[in-house]
Amino acid sequence: MTVMPKLADLLDQSFDPFEIEKLSTGDADDPYPRIHELREKGTVLKGSYRTEFTDVPDVQVGHLEQYMVLGYDTILKVLTNPEVFGNRGAFQHTLGKSFGRTVTVMDAPEHTRYRKIFQKAFLPNTVAKWGETFVDPVVNRLMGAFIDRGEADLVEEFTHHYPFQVIYSQLQIGQEQTKVFHKLAIAQLLSAIGAPQGPEATEKLGDFFRELLAQRRADPGDDLISHLATVEADGERLPDEVLISFLRQLMNAGGDTTFRGTSVLFTGLLTHPEQWEAVAADRSLIPQAIEEALRWEGPVSNTMRYVNEDTELDGVFLPEGTILNMVLGSANRDPGKYPNPDKFDIFRERKVRNLAFANGPHVCIGQHLARLEMTRALHAILDHTRNMRLDPDKPAPDIRGHLLRVPDHIYVKFDKA
Ligand code: HEM
Numbered sequence: 001m002t003v004m005p006k007l008a009d010l011l012d013q014s015f016d017p018f019e020i021e022k023l024s025t026g027d028a029d030d031p032y033p034r035i036h037e038l039r040e041k042g043t044v045l046k047g048s049y050r051t052e053f054t055d056v057p058d059v060q061v062g063h064l065e066q067y068m069v070l071g072y073d074t075i076l077k078v079l080t081n082p083e084v085f086g087n088r089g090a091f092q093h094t095l096g097k098s099f100g101r102t103v104t105v106m107d108a109p110e111h112t113r114y115r116k117i118f119q120k121a122f123l124p125n126t127v128a129k130w131g132e133t134f135v136d137p138v139v140n141r142l143m144g145a146f147i148d149r150g151e152a153d154l155v156e157e158f159t160h161h162y163p164f165q166v167i168y169s170q171l172q173i174g175q176e177q178t179k180v181f182h183k184l185a186i187a188q189l190l191s192a193i194g195a196p197q198g199p200e201a202t203e204k205l206g207d208f209f210r211e212l213l214a215q216r217r218a219d220p221g222d223d224l225i226s227h228l229a230t231v232e233a234d235g236e237r238l239p240d241e242v243l244i245s246f247l248r249q250l251m252n253a254g255g256d257t258t259f260r261g262t263s264v265l266f267t268g269l270l271t272h273p274e275q276w277e278a279v280a281a282d283r284s285l286i287p288q289a290i291e292e293a294l295r296w297e298g299p300v301s302n303t304m305r306y307v308n309e310d311t312e313l314d315g316v317f318l319p320e321g322t323i324l325n326m327v328l329g330s331a332n333r334d335p336g337k338y339p340n341p342d343k344f345d346i347f348r349e350r351k352v353r354n355l356a357f358a359n360g361p362h363v364c365i366g367q368h369l370a371r372l373e374m375t376r377a378l379h380a381i382l383d384h385t386r387n388m389r390l391d392p393d394k395p396a397p398d399i400r401g402h403l404l405r406v407p408d409h410i411y412v413k414f415d416k417a
Pocket of ligand 1 (some may be wrong): 104253255258299367
């Protein structure tokens with residue numbers, strides 16, 4: 001049996017990146033009233049999303065001229081015009097520092113070439129099989145710990161763990177290493193605020209993945225790493241550097257987002273008990289409940305693009321080198337597309353696709369996996385409980401943050417099915 005490579009902890013083992021991470025995701029209560037106000041002033045406005053909602057200095061792109069893009073149609077226009085509005089110029093200052101040469105930081109033709117290979121590993125049919133093999137065992141194990149109690153905190157005991165544990169089980173990282181792994185995955189983001197633990201974590205995760213890749217290549221299994229290490233498109237494989245950067249990104253792109261998306265799904269339904277009951281009575285409503293949660297409080301409320309050449313957008317001149325803050329949360333609550341946009345309503349008419357996973361060539365590569373995980377999590381809870389409701393004696397869920405929004409707790413009571 002092969003021995004897993006050992007993951008090195010941060011030099012300062014007492015350093016806690018989780019508290020500091022809140023600085024970059026923010027603690028805004030409800031940014032939407034202000035977002036509506038801004039959108040009414042114009043679809044393209046000078047300023048930065050981060051400085052609008054936090055006091056944290058922007059050490060990464062603060063030196064560049066910035067605009068916020070707020071209208072649904074305008075955001076879609078930018079996302080689907082990658083020649084003028086690129087990724088590299090923006091993300092090289094941010095995610096590129098944390099993760100390295102990942103697809104988010106690339107523009108065409110490099111992006112097109114590598115994305116095609118990654119996409120083969122995340123096709124809907126491939127991902128569908130992971131439901132039984134990877135997601136259900138994790139979800140059932142976590143639920144087993146609270147199901148007999150008749151009450152739980154769905155965040156602390158369920159949603160905050162399951163997407164990460166799905167990743168551990170796909171990477172086959174043993175339980176003894178998961179704590180350090182999670183800590184490093186969060187610490188690498190701290191390059192965003194200039195903390196030295198950021199580059200240290202990036203390097204340590206890189207060393208670990210390099211060794212793991214070599215092992216899995218020598219003795220491939222059925223896991224995600226073996227699959228990614230051997231998948232090909234047009235006879236080409238992924239270079240190690242690109243693959244390692246992708247693996248660094250996985251915990252944040254796939255774990256943090258799905259944890260938040262699932263927490264928001266439970267919050268939306270449980271704060272609207274008639275909609276929870278409707279879904280419990282008719283599971284075919286689950287896909288539209290998920291789409292509504294992603295629209296209402298999509299976990300990624302803002303992303304960026306870089307203006308590659310002088311251009312004009314909705315009558316506003318944008319010089320080359322400008323950073324665009326693409327406020328996806330604003331697009332998803334644009335009243336021109338979604339009447340009464342602040343209302344959580346799984347029965348609303350859906351004429352346009354929400355932008356929670358963005359659009360265009362960089363549209364989320366893990367969207368099928370995210371939807372699958374959210375679906376399995378909701379099914380599992382509905383299968384094993386009856387009459388789930390918010391605990392009236394505890395605080396109601398409160399979704400917070402300006403960038404990655406989530407409630408800290410969802411206290412519930414229920415009967416066992
Ligand atoms: C509810 C859960 C999720 C949400 C809301 C979400 C959201 C997003 C968004 C908005 C983007 C586009 C960013 C941009 O273009 O600037 C994106 C890209 C990406 N996502 Fe997700 N994501 C989720 C789950 C996942 C999962 C489970 C994975 C893991 C496989 C994943 C991996 C990625 C990657 C690798 C990219 C970069 C794609 C590229 O640049 O070509 N995401 N995601």
